[in-house]
Structures are given as structure tokens and as C-alpha cells.
Amino acid sequence: MKRLCALALVVVAGAVLTAQPARRAISLVVIGRSVITQNARHQILSPGAVAISGNEIVDVDTPDAIALKYRALDTIAARDQIVLPGLINTHTHAPMVMYRGLADDLALMDWLNTYIFPAEAKTVSPEMVRIGTRLAALEMIESGTTTYTDMYYFEEEIAKVTAEAGLRGVLGETIIQFPVADAKTPAEGLARAERFIKEFKDNDLIVPAVAPHALYTNDRATLVASAELGRRFGVPVIIHFAETQDEVKVAREQYQMTPAAALESIGFWGPRTLAAHGVWVTDADIEILKRHGVGIAHNPESNMKLASGAAPVRKYLAAGVAVGLGTDGAASNNDLDMFEAMRQASFLAKLSTMDPTAVPAQTALDMATILGAKALHMEGLIGSIEPGKRADLITVGMNATRQNPLYDPVSHLVYVTRGDDVRTTIVNGKVLMKDRQVRTLNRSEVIADANKLAQKVREAVGR
């Protein structure tokens, strides 16, 4: 970690002797005890300040230098807090917060057939998706997530709620071979996805995407059509990939190949593909993913809780594959806290390689920020605090007892911090939460609506 040299001091001294230079009018300054930029040099400014104009970061410097250069309409003085890029959740199913804790500790097929599928069959609707997404958005804003990637049904409803809440979303309409709530056939799903993409492709917060569910839940033609749709509109294509050993078996039976090779053989991998999980891969598979620029969404908590396995994160990173972090849906995890995902990514990598140096704290933080942005092919826009990028950032309290003493802020962010320590969440230059008060959602209404709907979920599964 290097500090920016304090060139600003020269300017300060100069200002005393000459006329006060004209200060540029901007919308917001955020000041912290440290600004962890996550730029390519991993610079940390202590103290530091971020200058924001509209939806864009225009400068990062010492608080004194920023004060000299800019006149801000609003200032967030988080002098006892750490400022860092907003966290990027690269894999979830937002409305599934409605099923969190409904059933745990079951074999996958029991869990799906006895609880999740019956609950979804009886409760998924545009209204359920709106209520669930509002609850998920509230939880994400409260825990410092500023961009999230989703795969679910009625994705246009998810997009509307996400934009209203002020979050950035990479949102994929699910394509699946069997009949689901929003499409009786994959063709219907593809038509819905196309309408969705057209509706949202110019939205400043929403990146619409197409999300063929998985290799084992779609036939070859549907996978090819999904990839083609993504390419035609230049939008992301999101898929569950190599999550379990069962999927490897299916690929072998149907394609006589690994999942990575099977998807390559049908021309599925494209320049904006995001593959969620990627647990069961060979070294040759990693080369395939690297060759096509595929990003990986690593979900350590879900992979442990569902006993799926341990993704070879260190191998991916060594090969230059961008690995982001995800929480997965709250039905399997059971929360959307990216601080837990960071800690778990580090713990799981160390255990699975039997090497305590694997995925150090800095790498876990990278995966939750800049590497997540790269996995989404959006590193030009988000993932670090740098001039020209979108103003997506958070401030995090460091005053909890468990955060004392403080020797290394990056260690603390990964190993002892929780989402509840986040104090401010800013997306696209807009303050969504300040001092833990969310401004874009009515918290008590959101929770009351969810609890009312939960009664229907209980009835659906006979609990």
C-alpha cells in the first residue's frame, strides 16, 4: 500500500501568497480517515477525500487539497470511517430473500422439490418479485453493495425496483427449458428477454442481460439462442456453470465433454459472459475461460452451505481469469452481506489449498470490488475510486469493539467487519444511505410488505 504524495501541500502554501484560485463547483465531497482507492497501485490516502460531480468521481486527494480545488454543495465528513469502492455482488437472485431460512441443511433435491420449487410455483409473481427485490435492495444498500448481478423471473420488475432504489444492477432474465412463472417455453423466455433488453439498454443504472439458467436445464438450441441474443445486443450473458459434480456428469453424458468444453463447442462463450460458481473445472477448462474472457462469480458461502465444493480461485487468478464474489440467493446463503462473502472467500481458499497465504485480505477485497467489475466487463465504469469512474462508494465505521485496535484497515475490512458497519452508501453520485438511514426505500413499509407475503410462502409449503 502506497500513499499518494502530498503534492497538495505545495498548492496550499502557494494559495497563501497569491489570490484564492477559483474553486470548481461540484455536488459532493466524501472525507474519510482513509480512502482505499483500489486503483491499480492499491493506493490508500489517510486521510483522504473524494470529489464527486453528478454521477462521476472527479478527483481523489487529501481533504485539504480537495477543499482548495472544489466548492461542494454537500459534504459527508466520515473522518472516523474508511471510504472504499461500493461492493459488487456478482451473483444473486434478489427476490429469493422471500425464502431465506425457509429450509436449510437438506440435500439439494429435497430442498428444491419439497420447499423451493413448491414455494416458487405458488408465489412467484410480478408483485412477489417487486416486494422481494425491495427487501433485497434495502439489505444491499444497508450492507454496502452498490452493484449487483441478478438472475430471476420477471426481471423487468426487478429492474424497475432496482432503479427506484438507486442501485446499479446487471440483471438477467432467466431462460430455462421447463415452464416457469414468466414463460411457458424457452422461446417465450427469449422473447421476454429481448423486450427487457430493449426497454433498459439505455438506462444509466441498469445493464440488462440474458441469463440461460444452466447447461443442465437448457438444451443446446436454447443455450445457442441465448448467447446469440446477448451478442446481438452487446449485453452480458449470465449462466450457472460447473456448480456441482452432477453438472459435470450431465455434460459428459450429453456432450462427452466438461461443461467448459461443451459450452465452447456450441459457441456459447462470448466477450461478455459471466459464469457463476465454476467449482468443478480442470486446468484445461480454466484456459478455455481465459481464452474467451469469461468472468467468474465465486460464491464461497453458498458453495459451502450446499456442499457444492471449493472453486479453484487461486488457479483462476493465476491464469488471469477475473473472479468476482457473490452471495448467491438468500434462499441458499442466507444473506446478501458481501463482507461475509469476502471473509469466506479467504477462509475457503486457505482451507481448500491447505495454505494460509492463499487469498489474503487484499485479494478478497479486490474480488469484491475491481475484480468483480472485471468479471462483469465493467472495469471502465466501476470497481475503484478513480477520476472518470461512476461515483459508487461507501463509508465503513471502524469503531466497533471487535475493530480495536486497528493495525491494518484492509485486514479489518475482511476479517472483522460486517455489513452493518457500513454508514454511507452512494451510487451514481446519489446518497442512498447516510448514517444508516436509507433514503430511497421506506424501511418499515418494505419489511411489513415482505412479512405479509411471507404468510403466503408459509402456506405454500405447509409450514
Add this chain to the structure above:
Amino acid sequence: MKRLCALALVVVAGAVLTAQPARRAISLVVIGRSVITQNARHQILSPGAVAISGNEIVDVDTPDAIALKYRALDTIAARDQIVLPGLINTHTHAPMVMYRGLADDLALMDWLNTYIFPAEAKTVSPEMVRIGTRLAALEMIESGTTTYTDMYYFEEEIAKVTAEAGLRGVLGETIIQFPVADAKTPAEGLARAERFIKEFKDNDLIVPAVAPHALYTNDRATLVASAELGRRFGVPVIIHFAETQDEVKVAREQYQMTPAAALESIGFWGPRTLAAHGVWVTDADIEILKRHGVGIAHNPESNMKLASGAAPVRKYLAAGVAVGLGTDGAASNNDLDMFEAMRQASFLAKLSTMDPTAVPAQTALDMATILGAKALHMEGLIGSIEPGKRADLITVGMNATRQNPLYDPVSHLVYVTRGDDVRTTIVNGKVLMKDRQVRTLNRSEVIADANKLAQKVREAVGR
């Protein structure tokens, strides 16, 4: 989960017809939306109330029934919260909170030789131990731990601070072959341990113990003498056991046996032994531990972060070995939050057995409460909310966004709750924290003292 049948209603009806019966005067009633008793039948009362007289639980019933039977000096009405037994941390090194986050992600010997040993050599003193234990006690009270097991130096200082803070402690004076801050030789350590045991053996909160550090850091004579000291005074004997593969290698070289068999061969295992970690054991080793009634302190977070391995928790439980949970010291974990330990125990067991049904939420909660009490051979006193046991209990908020909706309180306690959700901590009938205000420690003073001392730690390791 079964509910207590509402026999109290009969009493209520009767009371209307006859004279009001005299109500017994008691000190405290705690009311919750649910009382999770953790008794042998896993009873949950919703709503429920706990009647406390002095340091003892005298009754558990519906709030109405408790109101009819008792007149309490004080009432904690936590009607939106869950009441459960205080959590039992079966393995930590309290003062090591002073080294949390000082160095992470290093190979074990680098970590010890470059950071921990130099920091300890230059900073461990009675004063450091007091300051560190106060900080640890604050963190434990704030996160719902009511009993903790410790191994460190100057354990008499730890005992004094623990009793002042009002926590229950099973505290072991460390015996180690090489010179340490409080003993130049193991003989000195044993003499200090004996004085410590004599001083605290009648304390209502402190269970003094002897803690030979490990098989690989003590010779045979010291191990035997330590076990003998424990037996002579009928106090617990605590040891690090089979934590790493290196220890297995040492046992093979020095004893031509596994660690469990080696310790059996010298008569080490006794009726009150607690073995921390127990990662690398054979099925025959588990039988040895079972035969001697040894308790295991399982430390899933530390075992993952240090890449030690995955303890065979399911095998231990199937064999009838009592497995409690521990956080390990904050230098390796890096916090003392038992909710994290529960979640991690479940995740790690599922991953390491590749079975999502391993260590379900209820079992994780058992390990943090009644099984932890059994591992400490204290199940007659603590670990569940039952009449006759010590009044060690906590109330936990369920209103965080991530805790909505709520289908199953046990699932939520393990999978989405954090120590920060704890609202009330009661030990031995005394309210140590109410509405997150700790009463027995001055929070700002404790943190200021720790941060002042941290400067010496920084200097000791040149950071």
C-alpha cells in the same frame, strides 16, 4: 421443536375463582418472543419468560404464568427478541485481542516468528494482560458470550478482570517448556498454576484450570505433572491437541503414536480434560477420547484461516464425544463472535463431508451452548435455560433487514445473526449489558487503554 403445553392457563382460570395466591419474590424476569431453552427436548416457548432468583434460573414458562407465580424486582421485556442460553466459547486466548489483524495470511512459522513471538516477548505483562482481557471481555459481553475458556499467561490477572467484568471463565494457566513472560521454566509455571488454582477454586464465576500448551511444546514429564496437578485439585486440564499435521508428525517421532494415543500412554487424559482443535485424529483416536470423557473445543474459523484442516465433527458427535465451539484467539481469527463460529462450524462440516445435511443449524447452536457445557464438564451448571442452572442468558434482536422474513429462529440465529444483534447479556443472574450498554466495563476507557497499548505493539514488530 416442541412447545411446553400451556398448563399455566388452568392456573389462570383457577386464580379468577379463588384468592390470588402469594407470589414468590424473585430478582429478575426476562420475557422474549421465544425462549429457546436448549433443554434435552429442545423446547421453545413462544412467547416465553425466564424467572431468575439471585444467580439461579428458577422457572421457565409462558409470560402470563410467570407473572402469576412471581413478583420480580426487575423485568427485561424483550418481546421482539429471542432469549437463549448464553454462548460458551470453549477456546480462546483473551489478551491476544491486542494482536488482532497485526499480521494475517502468513505461513504459521512466519506469523509466529516475525510477529506474534516478538510482540509477545516485548509486550506481555500483567498490565497488558489486564488491558487485553478487558477489551476481550467487552467484546464477549457485547456479542453474547457468557462463559469462556482461556489459556494464556498471568492467568490470575485474567481471572480478576473476568470476575470484575462479571463473565464466567474457565481459565487455564499455560505451562510450556520454554521461558515465557510469567515463568522461566515449566516448574515455575506449575507452581504459579497451583497458586492460581488455590486462589480461585471457590470463586463463583471462575473455574481455575491448568493448561499445558501442547504435546509438541512440553516434554513428557511436564505433561504428566500438569495432568497430575489438575487431578489433585479436581480442576480442568486444557491442551492444544492435534491441531496440525505437524503435531501428528512430532507425536510419531517422539512417541511412535498418534497424539491421542501418546497422551493416553502417559496417563494424560483425565475426567476433566478439554482438548482444543482435534483436527487430525483417526477413528481409533476418537474412541480414546470418548473412553476418557475428553471434551473437544472445535475452532472452525481459526482452522480455516490458518489452513490447519477440518475437524471430523460429525464423527465426534456420532461417537458421543462432546464438541463445543471456540473462536480461538483474536490474533488468529480475528474476533470473538460466537455467531460467526456457529455459522462457520456448519459451513465447514458441510464442505468437508460434501453433505449439506451435516451439522444443521440446531447442532451448531447445541455446540455453542449445551454441548460446549458438556465439553467443559459443566452441563449441570450452564448451557441451557432450565430451573436449577445458573442464570446465564442473552436476548437477541430479530429486526435487522437480513433477519426478515423469519420462518425459523434457529436457522436465523446460525445463518444470518451476528454478535451485534445481542441486546442483553446476563451472567450468574447479573445484567452485564442491557440495550447494548455494557454496565460492568467503561467502554471508552477500555478501548482507549487498548489503543494506547497498541502503539507499543506496533513498535515491537516495527510496523
